[in-house]
Amino acid sequence: MKPQDLTESLRKHPFLNNLSEDLLKTLTSCASNVVFDEGTYLFHEGEDAKIFYLLRSGRAVLEIAGGERGQIRIQTVGAGEVIGWSWLISPYRWHFDAFALEQVHAFAIDASCLITKCETDCRFGYEMLRRFSEVLERRLEATRLQLLDVYGSNLGERGENY
Amino acid sequence: MSLTTLMEHDTKSSEIMAPSFALVKRVIWETDDTYTLLIDPPAENGGGFPFAPGQFNMVYAYGVGEAAISISSDPAKPDQLAHTIHRVGTVTSALSRLKRGDMIGLRGPFGTSWPIDEVVGKDVCIAAGGIGLAPLRPVIYSLLRRREKYGRIVILYGARSPLDLLYRVELEQWSKARNTDVIVTVDRGDSSWKGHIGVVTGLFSYVKLDSPSTVAMVCGPEVMMKYTCEELQRRGLRSDQIFVSLERNMKCGVGLCGHCQFGPHFICKDGPVFRLPVVNQLLEKKEI
Amino acid sequence: MDKTYRLETEDLERLLQLLQGEGYETIGPTLGNGTIVYDKITTAKDLPKGWTDEEEPASYRISNNGGERMFGYTLAPQSWKRFLYPPLRELFSIRRNGKSFETLRTDSEEKKFAFIGVRPCELSAVLIQDKVFTAGEYRDDDYLSRRRNAFIVAVNCANAGANCFCLSMNTGPKAGEGFDIALTEVVNDGGHYFVAEAGTDKGATLLERTGGIAASERERGEAEEVVERTASQITKSLDTRGLQEILAENQESPHWDDVAKRCLTCGNCTMVCPTCFCAAVEDSTDLSGKTASRTRRWDSCFTLDFARVSGGNFRITPKSRYRQWLTHKLSSWVEQFGIFGCVGCGRCITWCPVGIDITAEVSAIKGERVKQEKGA
Known part of the structure; x- marks a missing residue:
């Protein structure tokens, strides 16, 4: 894919919605296209997080090794969404596995390239951080909701009359 | 006297x-x-x-x-x-x-009912959580029975786990109806579950709502409804395009026993289905 | 119907006999259980002559001052609510025959009450419950039948209690509407008599038959003086201006926490309140399981069970339950029924074991609001 084509398809990704032209170009210079076959891993827990992914199609699931409880699936991520922010935060290692439930097409963004750009261009850095903060906030909110176990009947004792 | x-x-x-x-x-x-x-x-x-x-x-x-x-x-x-x-x-x-x-x-x-007539000619987004799919099933039947009268139909449904999903066979059938999307997610999945994992609000990433012409009907635990309504509004729906069904203790069902009061509303007769702006402010407060 | 009569104390006896002759069960104030109760009376001798009551927050005492007044007390602990809306009532029973069921509706008892001595605030409470039970989408047939049959003799107040605030609620100390007969008891140097006003044709007919003579202007004036003097004794007040909105907008006032520290959530206030109408519906079977019944019992929004549902409980904290009660009385009630749910009788203050005063709580909430506005 030519850089122009890559820029054009990146522009369509919701994560980069309304990103200005020059910043989009900066990002394109760190991006490439990748494909993961169904049943393969995008990355594993503990590996160095050198990349993050903007999913274009297909779905991946985030898993945590739960020791005696086996692999626990926490969340699925699909087209239009982002996987990975461990590249942003020390010690820059993945905290979970990402497994392709279907064939996954994604943009891979090279983290060391991106960090360099972020540090040399504060405007770009701010824009990336702002967008990642939004993703983080949404994930945190979702995690809280899951934690509440809203569909559970664990309140049965208090509702025993019914 | x-x-x-x-x-x-x-x-x-x-x-x-x-x-x-x-x-x-x-x-x-x-x-x-x-x-x-x-x-x-x-x-x-x-x-x-x-x-x-x-x-x-x-x-x-x-x-x-x-x-x-x-x-x-x-x-x-x-x-x-x-x-x-x-x-x-x-x-x-x-x-x-x-x-x-x-x-x-x-x-x-x-009680009151979902605005089945108001949605003729419009897109309908149905968001259900847990047992909240049950009060919405009659709407889904009605919409699909006269499928041509409505625009796009999106059914988003969240449950605790794959084993907690209601109406599994029907969910499959509904998804085959014309211009109808059914997206299901669970809070906890295992490796045998190939569907979505995550909260129902997360499913909005996968649908594009034509916000001016969409009416949403939401039913589930109150926390789930609160977040879902916020998400719908974030996606451009006005609050008066959203309907929710509320639950309170009911002893008589006819507005006489006083138990189901929610501010000035008796859920049994003024509800259970409300247009969101009618109850929105009260929902934001605790223990009303 | 604008005719007023002078009744002698003996005429009151005749009024009671006439009512009983018409099949009314005459209910009035009398001494019982060491207090003044509204109960069956057969003669004017049953009335609590000379007895008065003294009310303070969390305090109610009666004493006999040796006087002539038959209605010299302010209020009995319980209102008339229990006669029109019984605290416990079976709604129906169901007989089980194998797999089939037969519903046996429990017929309303055909009750014909004549209430003697209804205070103006209490009369307002009856009119409020009329709206609750008969003006909605569904009506309460049992209430309607009892209410339709009821004959109301109001007695204007000659003595205000320390917890009375009827002036603020516009419900007393003189009865305005809703009575068949309204009496004012006059005791002065000139003697002891009643000025009676008919509110309905039926009331007028009965007064004629009682033998009352037209009240003179002086007598009418003396009756007016009684209620004016009572009004002047009232010290407690509640500022109702904008109250509906103020409470609706201050559901999160820090003052609710303050009152929650004192409130025991015992529900006394709801039990003595003449307008509170919440009820629980309970099902049970006999020991053999062959017959089940459903009963309706007064309930209180202060109980922990009140807002419980299968998935949890919407009002766990005492704060939320007190707030529900007070905002219902003085705010959401207006939206529901077009009128306040409080008549200013002060019973909730008197019978609160810790003396929580609804008027003081409202002022405090208003005060917090002012403080916050200034702070902001």
């Missing part, structure tokens, strides 16, 4: 406090703790039981008590009522022990 307020106007009699009895035709266990009772309407109803989607009955277990349960069957088939019930306490446990051929007490239908 002053008779001015004692005119009977169009008031209905409190005789309604006594249930009619109806025959249980079949018991379907949807999940480990949730079952659907298929019921022949009470004989005195003349074989029918007209209701609007979203309305509920007070369902009575002999000698044990009553619970307010929404009707989950097809309004176009009033000869066959269904109630999908989550077994959590004494009444719903007693009801769960009913078998084919047993009798069940019913009073109703009570």
Whole structure:
């Protein structure tokens, strides 16, 4: 894919919605296209997080090794969404596995390239951080909701009359 | 005495406090703790039981008590009522022990309904959480029965785990209807589950709503509804395009016992279905 | 009907006999259980002559001052609510025959009450409950039948209690509407008599038959003086201006926490309140399981069970339950029924074991609001 084509398809990704032209170009210079076959891993827990992914199609699931409880699936991520922010935060290692439930097409963004750009261009850095903060906030909110176990009947004792 | 307020106007009699009895035709266990009772309407109803989607009955277990349960069957088939019930306490446990051929007490239908006429010609987004799919099933039946009258239909449904999903066969069938998306997610999945994992609000990433022409109907636990309504508004719906169905303790079903008050509203007669702006401010406050 | 009569104390006896002759069960104030109760009376001798009551927050004492007044007390602990809306009532029973059921509706008892001595605030409470039970989409047939049959003799107040605030609620100390007969008891140097006003044709007919003579202007003036003097004794007040909105907008006032520290959530206030109408519906069976019944019992929004549902409980904290009660009385009630749910009788203050005063709580909430506005 030519850089122009890559820029054009990146522009369509919701994560980069309304990103200005020059910043989009900066990002394109760190991006490439990748494909993961169904049943393969995008990355594993503990590996160095050198990349993050903007999913274009297909779905991946985030898993945590739960020791005696086996692999626990926490969340699925699909087209239009982002996987990975461990590249942003020390010690820059993945905290979970990402497994392709279907064939996954994604943009891979090279983290060391991106960090360099972020540090040399504060405007770009701010824009990336702002967008990642939004993703983080949404994930945190979702995690809280899951934690509440809203569909559970664990309140049965208090509702025993019914 | 002053008779001015004692005119009977169009008031209905409190005789309604006594249930009619109806025959249980079949018991379907949807999940480990949730079952659907298929019921022949009470004989005195003349074989029918007209209701609007979203309305509920007070369902009575002999000698044990009553619970307010929404009707989950097809309004176009009033000869066959269904109630999908989550077994959590004494009444719903007693009801769960009913078998084919047993009798069940019913009073109703009570309450307001989903805005089925308002959505003609529009897109409809249905968001359900857990047992909240049951009060929405009559809407889905109605929409799909006259599929051509509506725009796009999106059904988003979240449950605790794959084993807690209601109406699995029907979810599959609904997804095959024209211009109809059914997206299901669970809070906890295992490796055998190939669908989405995550909260129902996360599913909005996968649908594009034409916000000006969409009406949303939301039912589930209050926290789930709160976040879902926020998400819908973030995606451009005005709050008056959103409807929610609320739950409160109900003892009479007819606005006389006072239990279901939610600010100035009696959920049993002013609800359970509300246009969001009517209740939004109260929902933001704790323990109203 | 604008005719007023002078009744002698003996005429009151005749009025009671006439009412009984018409099949009324005459209910009035009398001494019982060491207090003044509204109960069956057969003669004017049953009335609590000379007895008065003294009310303070969390305090109610009666004493006999040796006087002539038959209605010299302010209020009995319980209102008339229990006669029109019984605390416990079976709604129906169900007989089980194998797999089939037969519903046996419990017929309303055909009750014909004549209430003697209804205070103006209490009469307002009856009119409020009329709206609750008969003007909505569904009516309460049992209430309607009892209410339709009831004959009301109001007695204007000659003595205000320390917890009375009827002036603020516009419900007393003189009865305005809703009575068949309204009496004012006059005791002065000139003697002891009643000025009676008919509110209905039926009331007028009965007064004629009682043998009352037209009240003179002086007598009418003396009756006016009684209620004016009572009004001047009232010290407690509640500022109702904008109250509906103020409470609706201050559901999160820090003052709710303050009152929650004192409130025991005992529900006394709701039990003595003449307008509170919440009820629980309970089902049970006999020991053999052959017959089940459903009863309706007064309930209180202060109980932990009140807002419980299968998935949890919407009002766990005492704060939320007190707030529900007070905002219902003085705010959401207006939206529901077009009128306040409080008549200013002060019973909730008197019978609160810790003396929580609804008027003081409202002022405090208003005060917090002012403080916050200034702070902001």
